[in-house]
Amino acid sequence: MDYLDYFNDDERAPFRPDRRVVMDRSNPLNDFDEIIFRDHFRMYKATAADIISLLETRLSSDSFRGMPIPPSLQVLITLRFLACGTFHCETGDLCGVSEPTVCKIVHKVCKAICELKDDYIKFPDAAGQANYKVEFFEYGNFPGVIGCIDGRHIPIKCPSTADSEEYRNRKNWFSINVQSVCTPTMQFSNIVARWKGATHDSRIFQNSCLYPQFEGGQHSGIILGDIGYAQTNFLFTPYLHAVTPEQQRYNQAHIRTRGTVERMFGVWKSHFQCLRNTLRFEPRRCCIVIIATAVLHNYLKQHEMLLLGG
Incomplete structure (x- = not known):
């Protein structure tokens, strides 16, 4: 298929030192109320939980900089980036991870989403x-x-x-x-x-x-x-x-x-x-992100969960 050509990516992103290391990682699914969660992720908490359930078996609890990040948090970090479209550092601030780590997580999770195409x-x-x-x-x-x-x-x-x-x-x-x-x-x-x-x-x-x-x-x-x-x-x-x-x-x-x-x-x-x-x-990697958003668009439409008003 057209998008599979981009999955075998053995390139390594150039090393950039972390701008910061934040040890306290919050989980927005637990810590945010429904209104704040929808404002940040542009979907309901229950919808995000369903998407996590779809993807977590495809994701390992990898260690980034020696600190494990569970699949659920990897999915939330990715959903935040896709929804807000801001710089990685803001997404990282939300969950307490660095910008380079967010970049790696987004690529990994988007590949997993594309497998559901x-x-x-x-x-x-x-x-x-x-x-x-x-x-x-x-x-x-x-x-x-x-x-x-x-x-x-x-x-x-x-x-x-x-x-x-x-x-x-x-x-x-x-x-x-x-x-x-x-x-x-x-x-x-x-x-x-x-x-x-x-x-x-x-x-x-x-x-x-x-x-x-x-x-x-x-x-x-x-x-x-x-x-x-x-x-x-x-x-x-x-x-x-x-x-x-x-x-x-x-x-x-x-x-x-x-x-x-x-x-x-x-x-x-x-x-x-x-x-x-x-x-x-x-x-x-841009192509993988684009396909992933299309898959999520259809998922949300099929489950009547698309927040048309934001």
């Missing part, structure tokens, strides 16, 4: 596609739709590699161009997070696993994309100049239906503030 991000089967067609039509009056596709640029720091300029997007900042397909309920049904910011949306789709599947007739419906994609018999784009009443009605239905993916991106980035700020990891 196939459980929570699934392209619909035949029965699911039939349901999606009904739901999308009821919403936007566009027939036959089983998904809406778009790309979204997630900002990253300038990579210290020879190909760094390939990450500079058309808006002149460095990014990962993330392709996503959404469901009628604003969940991810497909995500590709491995392409440099200068890469065109259409190229990403043509090189994804979905393209040959649609080309080979494996899916019975269509997907909607914006004018950045090439029109095909399975990916429909709007008219550039809608002249006739039929073309205008087509565009209106297209815009309304495809707006689902725009709204999904908005909810996703609002909940995981780290995606709005510049991810200060090397690109492969």
Whole structure:
């Protein structure tokens, strides 16, 4: 799968001396009341406890700087970073660990979350596609739709590699161009997070696993994309100049239906503030963080636990 290429990361982060060593480690799940916890983690305490239960068997109680950090606290540290999008030191202050340690923990836990991708991000089967067609039509009056596709640029720091300029997007900042397909309920049904910011949306789709599947007739419906994609018999784009009443009605239905993916991106980035700020990891680790947030987004949507209002 697209995201697995980034799991075998044998690189070692350059050593940076700890800014401080804090011996007293609080556990926000125990120490915070519900309101403060939701303010810091953007989810309910019970939700965080469920996520810990999903992940703790995949995480060891590793020792960082000679002090063991249990899996539950590793998950909370990661959820805090993903939710607040601030510098690692603030996340570390919350749980009493140093910035370099937070960086290592976030990478480790996000990899564990990504291992759950196939459980929570699934392209619909035949029965699911039939349901999606009904739901999308009821919403936007566009027939036959089983998904809406778009790309979204997630900002990253300038990579210290020879190909760094390939990450500079058309808006002149460095990014990962993330392709996503959404469901009628604003969940991810497909995500590709491995392409440099200068890469065109259409190229990403043509090189994804979905393209040959649609080309080979494996899916019975269509997907909607914006004018950045090439029109095909399975990916429909709007008219550039809608002249006739039929073309205008087509565009209106297209815009309304495809707006689902725009709204999904908005909810996703609002909940995981780290995606709005510049991810200060090397690109492969940024991709893992991005996939992890998509998995968590779907988990929260499927359990009706997404705090849309913050």
